[in-house]
Amino acid sequence: MLTKRIIACLDVRGGRVVKGVQFVDIVDAGDPAELAHRHAEQGADEVVLLDITATHEGRGTLLETVRRAAAKLFVPFTVGGGVRTADDAAAVFDAGADKISINSAAIARPQLIGEIGASFGAQAVIVAIDARRGTKGVDDAEVFVSGGRKPTGLRVVEWAREAESRGAGEILLTSMDTDGMRDGFDCELTAAVSEAVQIPVIASGGAGSAAHFADVFGRGKADAALAASIFHFGVTSSRDLKAQLASVGVSVRLPC
Amino acid sequence: MIVVIDYKAGNLTSVVKALRYLLGEERTAREVVVTQSPDVVRGADKVVLPGVGHFQSTQLLEDLGLTEAVRESIAKGAWFLGICVGLQWLFEGSTEAPGTPGLGTLAGMCEHFPVLYKDVELKSPHVGWNSLEQIRPNSRLLRGVADGSFVYFTHSWRAPVVQATAAVTNYGGAFTAAAERENVMGVQFHPEKSAAIGLQVFKNFVEL
Numbered sequence: 001m002l003t004k005r006i007i008a009c010l011d012v013r014g015g016r017v018v019k020g021v022q023f024v025d026i027v028d029a030g031d032p033a034e035l036a037h038r039h040a041e042q043g044a045d046e047v048v049l050l051d052i053t054a055t056h057e058g059r060g061t062l063l064e065t066v067r068r069a070a071a072k073l074f075v076p077f078t079v080g081g082g083v084r085t086a087d088d089a090a091a092v093f094d095a096g097a098d099k100i101s102i103n104s105a106a107i108a109r110p111q112l113i114g115e116i117g118a119s120f121g122a123q124a125v126i127v128a129i130d131a132r133r134g135t136k137g138v139d140d141a142e143v144f145v146s147g148g149r150k151p152t153g154l155r156v157v158e159w160a161r162e163a164e165s166r167g168a169g170e171i172l173l174t175s176m177d178t179d180g181m182r183d184g185f186d187c188e189l190t191a192a193v194s195e196a197v198q199i200p201v202i203a204s205g206g207a208g209s210a211a212h213f214a215d216v217f218g219r220g221k222a223d224a225a226l227a228a229s230i231f232h233f234g235v236t237s238s239r240d241l242k243a244q245l246a247s248v249g250v251s252v253r254l255p256c
Numbered sequence: 257m258i259v260v261i262d263y264k265a266g267n268l269t270s271v272v273k274a275l276r277y278l279l280g281e282e283r284t285a286r287e288v289v290v291t292q293s294p295d296v297v298r299g300a301d302k303v304v305l306p307g308v309g310h311f312q313s314t315q316l317l318e319d320l321g322l323t324e325a326v327r328e329s330i331a332k333g334a335w336f337l338g339i340c341v342g343l344q345w346l347f348e349g350s351t352e353a354p355g356t357p358g359l360g361t362l363a364g365m366c367e368h369f370p371v372l373y374k375d376v377e378l379k380s381p382h383v384g385w386n387s388l389e390q391i392r393p394n395s396r397l398l399r400g401v402a403d404g405s406f407v408y409f410t411h412s413w414r415a416p417v418v419q420a421t422a423a424v425t426n427y428g429g430a431f432t433a434a435a436e437r438e439n440v441m442g443v444q445f446h447p448e449k450s451a452a453i454g455l456q457v458f459k460n461f462v463e464l
Contacts, residue, residue: 004384094269096269096273121310123381170383253406
């Protein structure tokens, strides 16, 4: 049976893993390569590395960090941040990434999704969407770019559909409202996106307990869920989390 | 010599990385060759055809004369391992690229996952960790891998269950997750991305 995926996310700034609360406060959490390995050993189904400052500072992705992290990582490895062109993507794949996550660059030039897909396959392209609910809640949830700094005027569900039609392999949906709060995912918004597209949806933002994951896999209809801060400070490991999920009937990869 | 065929279709780097992890730096430098040369393929003891992406990309194998080289290499007894599209290529072809024939070693066509399965909408691509079932006890490729072991998949087309099927996976019905007939082997999943189970599969292949 296809299992629900637990994805460990490393938010990297200046070569170190950090974790923001609602995209702003930053706390240092360690070396990306080391943490990537530790997550894989502790049962994460995938590892994502997001260079959270790459876009607005105009830097390229930290290829050396990617190379180091990828060297002994034998689970799927996604890298995001600073990928603006198919050439940028090629360099990231060359450094050892299996998938790239694009956000601002896909909004600026949606053709980029198809261009990267044409060379590396649709499965290698994740379109990341940073979303904030509007006054009407889920219905007018809006897409933000540049690390949550700029509103785009795009509706989340419409943009997810367009990303799919342009060849995205997966959607990584981060709720800016719930991110870093450890108070649960935005299940309604996740379900709205998951129902609108055929491709897998990865829920992100708000993980604080196993119950939150069970909720987003159930009510939120997510195919995978991502968490960062919940793991880094030893709150729990993916393996513990999965054992708890299995006990309430969620299908997960165990043993791992 | 282990020859990894480079036909510009995906995660060659990951496959070589896994081999390097198992064999070590020195043996890898000595024994693993990444190539597009039909002559190098003809001289191989083992051939790995990685791949992720579109079936159409296998057209390059024909264009470069690699299809014939692989055929000869297999006939001479070299071990062959196809991964993902590399497994599908062992079949007659795929509806993904009807104009591009596969090697045809295994009978049948690869087809897209159904849109509906038992009246329920089936998401595709099939992405994530799914289990290997009905593992053939005498499979050399899957030696030491237990029924129910999880491996990582990412694909929208799938190979039918045939006599050479060495393990199935269920998603919208059963499909071939691993095939094995004498020296010809293939896996739909990505051993290079399947943690300890994946490395076991590579180890089995390397030690043949």
